[in-house]
Amino acid sequence: MASSASQFNADATRMVGDLGHRQMVQQSLSGYQKARSSNAGRFQDWESARSRAAATKDEAIRHLDRYLEQFEEKLIARGAKVFWANDATEARSYILDLARAKQAKAIVKSKTMVSEEIHLNEALEKAGFHVVESDLGEFIVQLRHEAPYHIVFPAMHLTRGQISDLFQQKLGAEATSDPEALTMTARRTLRQAYIAADMGITGANFAVAETGMISITENEGNARLTSALPKTHVVLLGIEKILPRLADLSFFLPMLATAGTGQQLTCYNSMVGGPRSAEEIDGPEEMHVVLLDNGRTRLLADAEQRDALRCIRCGACLNVCPIFRNVGGHAYGTTYQGPIGSVITPHLRGLQSWQHLSQASSLCGACTETCPVKIDLHHHLLQNRRNAVAEKASPFQQLGFRAFAFVVNRPGLFAFAVRAMKCFSPLQRLFNATPADPAWPWTKSRELPSFARKSFRDLWKQRTS
Amino acid sequence: MNARDSILARVREALRGGSSSHPAESETQLADGPREVRPFLPKVPDDFAGQVALFAERSESLKTEFLSCADEAAASAQLQLLSDREGWESVAFPADSEIRGLLTGVSVGKLEVSRSTVKTDLEKVSAGITGCDALIAQTGSVLLTAKSGGGRALSVLPVHHVVVATYSQLVPDLPAAFELLEKKYAPNFPSFMTFITGPSRTGDIERVLVLGAHGPRKLTVILVESAGTNPSSIEQPPPS
Numbered sequence: 020m021a022s023s024a025s026q027f028n029a030d031a032t033r034m035v036g037d038l039g040h041r042q043m044v045q046q047s048l049s050g051y052q053k054a055r056s057s058n059a060g061r062f063q064d065w066e067s068a069r070s071r072a073a074a075t076k077d078e079a080i081r082h083l084d085r086y087l088e089q090f091e092e093k094l095i096a097r098g099a100k101v102f103w104a105n106d107a108t109e110a111r112s113y114i115l116d117l118a119r120a121k122q123a124k125a126i127v128k129s130k131t132m133v134s135e136e137i138h139l140n141e142a143l144e145k146a147g148f149h150v151v152e153s154d155l156g157e158f159i160v161q162l163r164h165e166a167p168y169h170i171v172f173p174a175m176h177l178t179r180g181q182i183s184d185l186f187q188q189k190l191g192a193e194a195t196s197d198p199e200a201l202t203m204t205a206r207r208t209l210r211q212a213y214i215a216a217d218m219g220i221t222g223a224n225f226a227v228a229e230t231g232m233i234s235i236t237e238n239e240g241n242a243r244l245t246s247a248l249p250k251t252h253v254v255l256l257g258i259e260k261i262l263p264r265l266a267d268l269s270f271f272l273p274m275l276a277t278a279g280t281g282q283q284l285t286c287y288n289s290m291v292g293g294p295r296s297a298e299e300i301d302g303p304e305e306m307h308v309v310l311l312d313n314g315r316t317r318l319l320a321d322a323e324q325r326d327a328l329r330c331i332r333c334g335a336c337l338n339v340c341p342i343f344r345n346v347g348g349h350a351y352g353t354t355y356q357g358p359i360g361s362v363i364t365p366h367l368r369g370l371q372s373w374q375h376l377s378q379a380s381s382l383c384g385a386c387t388e389t390c391p392v393k394i395d396l397h398h399h400l401l402q403n404r405r406n407a408v409a410e411k412a413s414p415f416q417q418l419g420f421r422a423f424a425f426v427v428n429r430p431g432l433f434a435f436a437v438r439a440m441k442c443f444s445p446l447q448r449l450f451n452a453t454p455a456d457p458a459w460p461w462t463k464s465r466e467l468p469s470f471a472r473k474s475f476r477d478l479w480k481q482r483t484s
Numbered sequence: 485m486n487a488r489d490s491i492l493a494r495v496r497e498a499l500r501g502g503s504s505s506h507p508a509e510s511e512t513q514l515a516d517g518p519r520e521v522r523p524f525l526p527k528v529p530d531d532f533a534g535q536v537a538l539f540a541e542r543s544e545s546l547k548t549e550f551l552s553c554a555d556e557a558a559a560s561a562q563l564q565l566l567s568d569r570e571g572w573e574s575v576a577f578p579a580d581s582e583i584r585g586l587l588t589g590v591s592v593g594k595l596e597v598s599r600s601t602v603k604t605d606l607e608k609v610s611a612g613i614t615g616c617d618a619l620i621a622q623t624g625s626v627l628l629t630a631k632s633g634g635g636r637a638l639s640v641l642p643v644h645h646v647v648v649a650t651y652s653q654l655v656p657d658l659p660a661a662f663e664l665l666e667k668k669y670a671p672n673f674p675s676f677m678t679f680i681t682g683p684s685r686t687g688d689i690e691r692v693l694v695l696g697a698h699g700p701r702k703l704t705v706i707l708v709e710s711a712g713t714n715p716s717s718i719e720q721p722p723p724s
C-alpha cells in the first residue's frame with residue numbers, strides 16, 4: 020500500500036473519531052445548504068442552467084486548442100504576457116524568475132488553488148521572498164502553516180477561539196470571540212501588505228477566449244486589491260478555465276455563486292484583460308498570465324472522464340459529500356478535496372498512489388446531483404477503481420477474484436461453499452469483533468450481517484417445486 | 485519544442501482520441517445571446533418600476549444602501565447628508581467627472597483621482613465616489629469599469645464606496661449587462677471591469693457574515709432620476 024493511502028487511512032480514522040470536529044463541519048455546512056437551496060430556487064430553471072453550463076464547458080474543451088490560442092492572442096494584443104507551463108516546476112520557475120527580475124520585496128496573493136497545486140508559496144519563501152495570503156481564510160491557514168481545508172472555505176475547520184489564539188500569538192492582537200473584530204485585525208494587517216507589495220498573484224475562475232480576459236470571483240475584495248495596487252500582476256490558471264464567450268459569464272457567475280456559497284452573486288466578479296492601458300488612471304504596469312497544464316491534458320485524453328475538466332471549483336460536491344463531512348478536508352492529503360479531488364488527483368498525480376480516494380466513497384451520487392456542470396463524479400470514482408485494478412491488481416485481489424470466479428462458476432461448489440460458511444458462522448460469532456476473528460478488518464468497526472436462514476437458492480427451489 | 489507548442493500538441497492529440505459519451509457533449513449547437521439563457525436565470529419584472537423595486541429589494545438583502553433622488557440637486561443634498569451622518573473628512577472621485585459638479589456645494593475635503601494620486605492618500609479618504617456603467621436589477625449589482633469607476637483602486641480602497649447612477653443606467657439582468665458592455669466598448673474593453681454586489685464581506689470565520697473584509701465596509705447607491713429617460717411612476721425604494 021502506498022504511503023499516501025496509509026496516511027489517508029490513519030488521518031481519516033482519527034478525524035472520524037473526533038465528534039466535535041464533525042459537528043462543527045456539519046453545522047457550517049447546514050447554513051450553506053439553506054442559502055443554496057433558496058438561491059437555486061431563484062433560478063427559473065436550475066436544471067436547464069446546469070445543462071447549458073455543461074454544454075458550454077464542453078464546447079470550450081472540445082476546441083480547447085483553438086480557444087487557448089484565441090485567449091493568448093487577445094491578451095497579448097492588450098499588452099499582457101502569456102507563459103505556458105507544462106508542469107509545476109516550469110510555472111514556479113517562471114514566477115520565481117519574474118519576482119527576481121522585478122526585485123519584488125513583498126508579494127501579496129489572493130486565493131488560488133492552482134498555486135497550492137504547484138506549491139508556489141514554499142518556493143517563493145525558500146527563495147527569500149515574503150508572501151502574504153490575503154483571503155481571510157487563506158491568511159489564517161497560512162499563519163498556521165496548514166493547507167486549506169476546503170477549496171472554497173479554507174479555514175472552516177477552525178473555531179473563533181482558535182483563530183483568536185492564533186492572532187494573539189502571531190499578530191499580537193487582543194483576545195476576542197467576535198468574528199468581526201478578528202476580521203478587522205486581519206484587514207488592518209493586510210492593508211499594509213497591499214500597499215507595500217510590488218507583485219500581486221491571483222488565480223482566475225474563468226478565462227474568456229473571445230476577449231482575452233480572466234474573471235475572478237470573490238467576496239472580500241482582496242483579489243481586486245491584489246490586481247489593482249502592485250506594479251506587476253501575475254495570474255496563475257489551469258488551461259481548463261476557458262470559456263468561449265464573454266456573455267457566457269452571464270450564467271456562469273450566478274451559478275458559481277449559488278453552487279459555491281449559496282449567494283445569488285458573489286460580491287465582486289472582476290474581469291481583467293491586461294495591464295493598465297495608456298488612458299487609464301491606475302493598475303499594474305505588467306500583467307503576466309501563466310497557463311498551466313500539469314496533468315490536465317492527461318485528463319483530457321481520457322474520453323470517459325474528460326468531463327471533469329468542466330469543473331468550476333465551486334466546492335458544492337465537497338459540501339454534500341458524506342465522506343468529506345466525516346473525514347474532513349485535510350485527511351485527503353490533496354490540493355483538491357472531496358469528490359472532485361478523488362476523481363482528478365489520480366490523473367494529476369498518479370493512479371496507483373491516489374486510487375484509494377476513489378475507494379473512500381459510498382457511491383451515493385450526491386456529488387453528481389449537486390454539481391452545477393453535471394460532472395458524472397460518482398461514476399468516475401467507480402471507473403478509477405476499475406482502472407486501478409486493470410492497471411495493476413494486487414496479488415491478493417487477483418487471487419481473491421480468481422478463487423471467487425472458480426467457485427461461482429461451479430453451482431455445486433457454490434452451494435457447498437454457502438452451506439459451509441453458514442456452518443462456520445456460529446463459530447465466528449464466538450470471536451466476533453476480536454482480533455482473533457478472521458473477519459476482524461471488517462468487524463472491528465462494523466456489524467457482520469448474519470446469514471439468512473434460507474438462501475436464495477433454497478427459496479427458489481421451494482417456489483418452483 | 486517549447487511548452488506552448490507541446491501543450492497545444494497534447495491537447496490536439498487528446499482530442500483526437502475519440503469523443504466522449506457524455507450527453508451534454510453531443511449538444512453541439514450553442515446559440516449565444518441572452519434569448520437563450522434568460523428563460524432559466526432568476527426572473528426579472530418586465531416593467532421598469534418593477535425593476536427599480538427589485539434592485540431596491542436586492543440592495544436591502546445585500547446591505548447596500550440605496551437612495552433614490554429626483555435630480556442632481558437632490559443628489560448633492562443627499563451627499564451632504566451622507567457626509568454629515570458619516571462624519572466624512574474627505575472624499576475622492578475621478579478627475580473630470582460629473583461627480584465634481586455634484587460635490588460643488590458639499591463641504592468636505594476633496595481629492596481628484598488622477599495618474600499622480602498616491603495609493604496611501606487614497607486609502608485615507610473617508611469615501612470614494614464614482615459613476616458606473618450600469619445597475620443590474622436582477623442581482624442588485626453595480627457594473628463599473630476602470631473607465632467609469634476612476635481606475636481600479638478608487639472603488640475598493642476607501643472604506644465607503646458611493647456610486648452615483650442615473651435611471652437610464654438600470655438594466656434588467658446580467659445578459660443585458662454583458663450586451664451593454666459589448667455595445668459600449670468592444671473590441672477595446674477597459675482593462676478592468678467588475679460587478680459589485682453589496683459591500684465587501686467574508687464568512688471565513690465560522691461562516692459568520694462580516695462586512696468590510698478587505699474592500700469597502702459600506703456601499704451606497706444614489707440613483708438619480710435624470711430628465712427625459714425616466715418613466716413617470718416610480719415606486720419609492722424603502723428608506724435606508
Ligand code: SF4
Pocket residue numbers: 278329330331332333334335336337359386389390391392393394396
Ligand atoms: S466537480 Fe462540480 S460540484 Fe465539485 S467543485 Fe467541480 S463544479 Fe463544483
